[in-house]
Amino acid sequence: MAAQPLWLYLQFPQLQLDMLEADGSKTVPLVIVSSQQLQVQQLNQAAKDVGIKPKMALALACALSKQLDVIAEQTELAGQLLAQQAQLLYQLCADMVLAPPDAIWLRLDPMLNLYGGLAKFCQKLRALLTQIGCTFNFAVADTMAAARLLCFHQPMFISAETKLIRQALHTCPLALLPLTPNTIRELQRLGLHSVGELFALPARSLNTRFPVELIDFLQELQGKPKANFCYYSPPEFFDQKLEPLYLIEQQQHLLPLCKVLLQQLDMYLQLRDQYCHQITLVLCYRDQPTQLLVVSSAQGERQATTWLQLLQLRLEQTQLQAPVCALTLSVRHFVAKQAETKDLFQGVQGKLNRQQLLSILQARLGESRIFQPALAASHLPESANQLVACEAADSALPNSDDVASPTLPNHAQQNSEKQNTVKQSSVKKSYADQGARKSKLNPSKLLPQSLSSDLARPLLLCSPPKPCPPPLDISAGVERILSPWWQPNFEQRDYVIARNAQGQWCWCYRDQQRQWFIHGYFS
Numbered sequence: 328m329a330a331q332p333l334w335l336y337l338q339f340p341q342l343q344l345d346m347l348e349a350d351g352s353k354t355v356p357l358v359i360v361s362s363q364q365l366q367v368q369q370l371n372q373a374a375k376d377v378g379i380k381p382k383m384a385l386a387l388a389c390a391l392s393k394q395l396d397v398i399a400e401q402t403e404l405a406g407q408l409l410a411q412q413a414q415l416l417y418q419l420c421a422d423m424v425l426a427p428p429d430a431i432w433l434r435l436d437p438m439l440n441l442y443g444g445l446a447k448f449c450q451k452l453r454a455l456l457t458q459i460g461c462t463f464n465f466a467v468a469d470t471m472a473a474a475r476l477l478c479f480h481q482p483m484f485i486s487a488e489t490k491l492i493r494q495a496l497h498t499c500p501l502a503l504l505p506l507t508p509n510t511i512r513e514l515q516r517l518g519l520h521s522v523g524e525l526f527a528l529p530a531r532s533l534n535t536r537f538p539v540e541l542i543d544f545l546q547e548l549q550g551k552p553k554a555n556f557c558y559y560s561p562p563e564f565f566d567q568k569l570e571p572l573y574l575i576e577q578q579q580h581l582l583p584l585c586k587v588l589l590q591q592l593d594m595y596l597q598l599r600d601q602y603c604h605q606i607t608l609v610l611c612y613r614d615q616p617t618q619l620l621v622v623s624s625a626q627g628e629r630q631a632t633t634w635l636q637l638l639q640l641r642l643e644q645t646q647l648q649a650p651v652c653a654l655t656l657s658v659r660h661f662v663a664k665q666a667e668t669k670d671l672f673q674g675v676q677g678k679l680n681r682q683q684l685l686s687i688l689q690a691r692l693g694e695s696r697i698f699q700p701a702l703a704a705s706h707l708p709e710s711a712n713q714l715v716a717c718e719a720a721d722s723a724l725p726n727s728d729d730v731a732s733p734t735l736p737n738h739a740q741q742n743s744e745k746q747n748t749v750k751q752s753s754v755k756k757s758y759a760d761q762g763a764r765k766s767k768l769n770p771s772k773l774l775p776q777s778l779s780s781d782l783a784r785p786l787l788l789c790s791p792p793k794p795c796p797p798p799l800d801i802s803a804g805v806e807r808i809l810s811p812w813w814q815p816n817f818e819q820r821d822y823v824i825a826r827n828a829q830g831q832w833c834w835c836y837r838d839q840q841r842q843w844f845i846h847g848y849f850s
Contacts, residue, residue, distance in 0.1 A: 332550075333436040333445070333487055336474035337416075337452075337465040339429045341369040342408040343401060345461045347572050349587045357396045357572070360385050368400055396572065402428055407568060412461065414561050415591065418598035419455060423559040424471075430478075431559075432471055445487050458594060460587075468492050471556075472547035476522070479503045496548065497523025510538055522548070565658040567591050574613075574650035578642040581610075581651065585638055588656040589631035601661040602627030606634060611653035618648055622690060625717075626682030627662050640690035685717055706808050707818065708788060708846065783824065785834045785847030792844035798825035798835050808836075822846070 339345075343359055348371060356377055359369035365385040367374075377392045389395055405428040413423055413431055422434035435448060442448040445467065456463045466477035466484040473496055477484045480499040486492060499522045501514050514537075519525055525545070533542060547553060569584050585608065596602060604627055610618040622637050688697050698714040705711045801823050810818040820836040827833050832849035 331436065331469055331487075331489070332434065333439070333467065333469060334471045334474040335433040335435055335449075335452075335465055335467045336426075336471070336478040337431045337433060337463060338478050339409065339412060339461055339463055341462050342405055342412070342429055343398070344369040344371060346404075346408055346569055347398065349460065349569055349584065355394045355396060356392045357398065358385075358388055359398050359400050361400050398572070404570070405429060411567050411591075412459070413559050414565070415459060415595060415598075416455070417559070417561045418595075419452060424556045425559055426475075430475070432474065432556075435467070445485060449485055455594075459591065468496075470548060470550050471553060472544060475505075476503060476548070497521060497526065501525065504544060506540055506544065507538075510541055513537075514541075565592055565595050566655065567657075568653060568655045570653045571651075574652055576647065576650045578645060578647065581642060581654065582635070582639060584654055585656070586631065586635055588654065589634045589638070592634070592656060592658065593629060593631040596629040596661070599661070600663075602629045602664050603658045603661050604628075605658070605660065606638075607657045607659075608638065609655040609657065610647070610651050611655065612649040613652050615649050618645075620645060623686065623694065624682070625685040625689070627664055628686075629664075637686055637690040640687065644691070644693070689717070707810055708784070708808075709790060709792075712788075783849070785832075786850040788847040789845055792836070792846045795827075795833075795835065795843050795845045797837075797843050798823065798827070798833070800826040802826060802832075824849070 341359070344357065347357065354373060356374035356379065357371045358367045358374050358379060360366065361368050367379060367381055367383045367385065367388055370379055370381065374388075374392070374395070379388045379391055379395075385397065389397070409425060409427060409429060409431070413425060416431065416433070417423065420433045420435070420438055422437060424432040424434075426432060435445065438448060439445055442451060449465075449467075452465070464478055464482040466474050466481060467486060468474035468477055468484075469487075469489055469492055473492060476499050477492075477495055480503055481495055484495055486495075501511055501520060501522065504511065504522070514525070519528075533545070567588050569588060571584060575581055575584075588608075592603075592606070603624075605621060605623045608620040608622065610620065612618070620638075620641055622634070622641050624633075624637060628634055628637075685697065695716060697717045699717050701713055701715045703711055703713045802825060804823070806822045808818075808820045808822060810816065819839050822834060822836040825833050825835050827845075833845050834847040834849065835843055835845050837843050
């Protein structure tokens with residue numbers, strides 16, 4: 328047997344006002360006024376304290392307060408804010424139907440087993456809406472129309488029992504029904520004032536005496552589903568917008584609004600168990616094009632405090648083109664958090680790992696000014712080590728085994744390798760004889776074991792190599808390094824490991840002009 332449908336109607340009576348007061352800095356009376364009727368639609372607590380009420384005329388509201396701030400109602404903005412709320416609520420309930428401009432239906436019967444009952448679901452819903460920081464009302468019923476009607480008549484009505492729902496519906500006044508004013512007046516002239524009195528009338532008399540809209544609404548109250556609704560499908564990105572009450576001219580005044588947006592992003596990522604590497608803050612100006620601020624994190628971040636720190640560093644380096652009238656925070660790509668492994672024997676480390684430090688440096692100095700060492704496909708030592716920009720999010724230093732070889736024909740590469748091998752063997756023999764004559768000690772005993780290899784490399788390279796006299800104490804064989812023949816400046820170097828007059832182990836080479844140079848020192 329299928330479970331009884333259960334719907335929750337969630338209304339946001341002052342979405343635009345909540346957005347304007349998101350930073351909590353507004354203390355003067357504020358009202359949102361409809362553009363056509365010039366009546367108060369939304370008002371804050373300061374406006375209520377001076378006697379302003381909903382549906383009050385704008386002229387009367389201005390007479391009650393000299394400091395009253397008046398904002399025009401924006402229907403398009405309300406629709407965007409409703410979609411933002413639905414995007415955050417989607418992780419709590421999958422079946423939602425938007426009811427623009429200020430409400431959402433949530434179907435609860437498929438979700439109750441997951442949360443352990445209606446009361447626990449409503450508790451989680453209240454906690455999420457309180458964390459978002461918006462004003463809300465909701466009610467629960469077995470049909471969509473009944474949940475909407477009870478939300479206006481008895482806010483926070485929560486019950487899954489059909490008997491209690493019907494009792495609450497019968498007490499609802501007819502003035503709350505979504506009917507035309509003429510139909511409501513006609514019912515009141517007949518002495519009908521509540522939904523219960525309307526249900527008591529015979530169905531045949533209703534069909535003959537009243538318009539079709541009343542019959543359709545009564546059928547919806549009794550369980551007939553609406554035919555013109557579709558379930559909400561969330562977008563695959565995060566996009567939130569805030570409009571302050573005043574124009575912002577300094578960067579530090581943007582931080583409270585950015586904090587609100589980042590807290591919403593934190594909630595969004597926490598519900599999805601995801602992280603992001605990059606956020607985009609769009610600064611909207613009144614008479615100039617928008618300005619984009621892209622802030623990146625080398626490792627995936629979720630917490631609002633971490634993103635706020637990076638965003639603050641970026642704002643300090645940014646010059647505002649004009650006073651800011653709106654902000655939009657967007658994230659297009661999300662990732663799963665990668666587990667971090669730590670070495671138990673590494674000892675006490677700093678508070679920041681490599682990725683966090685890289686994120687701070689990029690936010691403060693810019694991504695184009697941060698570099699890291701990397702290996703290049705070159706035989707010459709001074710060309711093999713390069714500095715490259717840290718572009719990738721989790722970029723690691725490339726290994727020497729992963730360095731790609733330069734592109735050249737196969738037969739040219741084979742000939743070059745054979746030529747290097749023949750020349751290297753012949754030169755090694757001549758220099759070995761010369762080193763044996765000049766040194767009375769065995770080179771293998773003089774040289775540390777780590778330097779006994781022909782391919783040993785020094786810890787410190789001289790840039791550029793320093794000219795020097797011919798070495799007198801050569802303690803290792805010769806390594807010939809040839810630059811590729813396809814490069815314009817061809818070089819041929821014969822490297823040896825020798826000891827200088829100060830007793831230092833040096834990496835020396837002789838060029839084609841038989842000039843000697845020191846290219847590095849061994850530790």
